[in-house]
Amino acid sequence: MSLIQVMNLVKTYHGGGETVRAVDGVSLGIDIGEFVAITGTSGSGKSTLLTMLGGLNEPASGRISVDEIDIYRLSAEQRADFRKEYIGFVFQAFHLLPYLNVLENVMIPLAISRLSAAAKKEKAMLLLEKVGLHDKALRLPNELSGGEQERVAIARALVNDPPIILADEPTGNLDSATSGMVMELFSRLNKEGQTVVMVTHDEQNLSYATRQINLKDGRLSGGCQAAAV
Amino acid sequence: MFFLLAGLLIAVSTVVLLMSMGQTMNEDIANKLDEYGANILIVPRSDELSLSYGGMAVSGVSFDVTPLRQDDVAKIREIKNRDNIKIISPKLLNVAEVEQTKVMVVGVHFKEEISLKKWWSIIGDVPEKEDEALIGVDVKRKLQLGLGQIVLINGTPFRVSGILNESGSQDDQLVFIDLERAQRLFNKGSEISLIEVAALCYDCPIEDIVAQTSDKLPGARVTAIQQTIKSKMKSIHQFERFSLGISVIILFVAILIVFTTMSASVNERKKEIGIFRAMGYRQSHIMQIILQEAFFLSTLAGLAGYFLGVSVSGYAGSWIGADQVNVHIDSTIMGLSLLISVVIGLGASFYPAIKAARLDPTVSLQSL
Ligand SMILES: Nc1ncnc2c1ncn2[C@@H]1O[C@H](COP(=O)(O)OP(=O)(O)OP(=O)(O)O)[C@@H](O)[C@H]1O
Ligand SMILES: [Mg+2]
Secondary structure (H helix, E strand, O other): OOOEEEEEEEEEEEEOOEEEEEEEEEEEEEOOOOEEEEEEOOOOOHHHHHHHHOOOOOOOEEEEEEOOEEHHHOOHHHHHHHHHHHEEEEOOOOOOOOOOOHHHHHHHHHHHOOOOHHHHHHHHHHHHHHOOOHHHOOOOHHHOOHHHHHHHHHHHHHOOOOOEEEEEOOOOOOOHHHHHHHHHHHHHHHHOOOEEEEEOOOHHHHOOOOEEEEEEOOEEEOOOOOOOO | OHHHHHHHHHHHHHHHHHHHHHHHHHHHHHHHHHHHOOOEEEEEOOOOOOOOHHHHHHOOOOOOOOOEEHHHHHHHOOOOOHHHEEEEEEEEEEEEEEOOEEEEEEEEOHHHHHHHOOOOOEEEOOOOOOOEEEEOHHHHHHHOOOOOOEEEEOOEEEEEEEEEOOOOOHHHHEEEEEHHHHHHHOOOOOEEOEEEEEEOOOOOOHHHHHHHHHHHOOOEEEEEOOOHHHHHHHHHHHHHHHHHHHHHHHHHHHHHHHHHHHHHHHHHOHHHHHHHHHOOOOHHHHHHHHHHHHHHHHHHHHHHHHHHHHHHHHHHHHHOOOOOOOOOOOHHHHHHHHHHHHHHHHHHHHHHHHHHHOOOHHHHHOOO
């Protein structure tokens, strides 16, 4: 049984009088420890699929179960709890809060957990160490380079120990050298057992992935589709 | 956020200012109340209608009247609102022969009479001994009397210890002696012609005191004297009503300010809220964050607004001409302004908070 199972997933958007089928009947399975790269042209539905996997975006039809939980049959509040438990998001635009320092940014997901203040701090520092930024814990995000900011975002995604990391073009804003460093980090995490699903445009990144899924007009294309279901 | 803080602060301080100004005016008038003299008059009940002010014209004329007695004075002290009664001044009026002229002699308790008639100005001394008299300026002129002189009242000698300066009232034509002495002099026993009462009554209707006194003294006619104090109190009540109206408007404006500021803040922080939601924050967590912020800001604004209002009212009090401005920390008003501020802050933030909680995180984050 796969960690993530997607069955016949459809997402439609209505705008300007027409209906867009952003994701159009996707079925796939992702196992624990996989590093899946989602590729496809712009507008092919990659981000839409990723947010749906993370329980952020309700599908029009179809089903996603994670760890055998049918996540869109949960209530909105239960789904928030699911995200906290299972999902770490990494955004292309980093989405760090500019008025919080690095450590505080990493601690955001912990704010709603029951850990003691000291334990939260310890946990966040541990993650910062993992991404090699523990000596910059008290800096503000704008005092960091783009690659460093992305690593803070990765530490933040990992701080709750989620089994799944969902990343949407994490290297989209980075030059190729920095990009390589960030990909090395993902690869290392994956080798430690972390399941990673990453949307990427970058050919260079594909070599780190264990599997590639290509989307075209909201549908899977290429030979590997639905193989693991 | 600055506008929210400033808006609430100004609103709360204005309301506090208006409240404490009303309070100052009330306290001021309470302090000045006894300067206005008696506001209740008690005379024996009579079938005649001719009782004019003070009932002085009828003294000794009405025969079918049960006179008031000394112990009636004590009964007034037993009414429910007795704490509002400041001065009770019983009087005996009698026409007497003074140096071959008929003059109205009034027996009074000088201590009460003096405090009742703050406007009196006396040359010489207030009588202290029983055989001393205080005479009105008209009496002095007519009988050509001077300080220290001895006068015969119904044949009994009295020493003129003081002369009342022109007061423009009936008092100018009267001779005042001690009440008990007068009762003996005129063989009146413990009889009293009338009682003047000064009731301090800025927070209770004077009619209540009149009614309560009537109950205690069934044989007497108790009337409230219309006075300047009443119109002054009326203007204070008008001011209070006006303040209430202004306060309601100001608080309404404050609600709008909080609402728009909070809504704008939620709009600005859509992305932040989206991030929180993606990280597993529940809708209720988002509401909690917004409302906590509103609570913190409105508590701050409530406290600061209270102190600002109190300190401004210190100046405003002297500006409206109150003699005595008591700027004091009133914990009730402080609690009230905190409460108002927090209720407005939380109340007006509630809808923006719900809106924030229901934001669609994918839309907020757009480019994930
Ligand atoms: N909130 C939305 N409202 C309406 N249409 C949307 C919305 N989000 C996405 N779409 C549409 O759905 C389709 C898929 O969008 P999506 O963002 O998933 O593409 P993508 O593969 O991530 O593209 P890119 O590589 O440019 O990020 C597009 O046609 C897009 O215009
Ligand atoms: Mg995208």
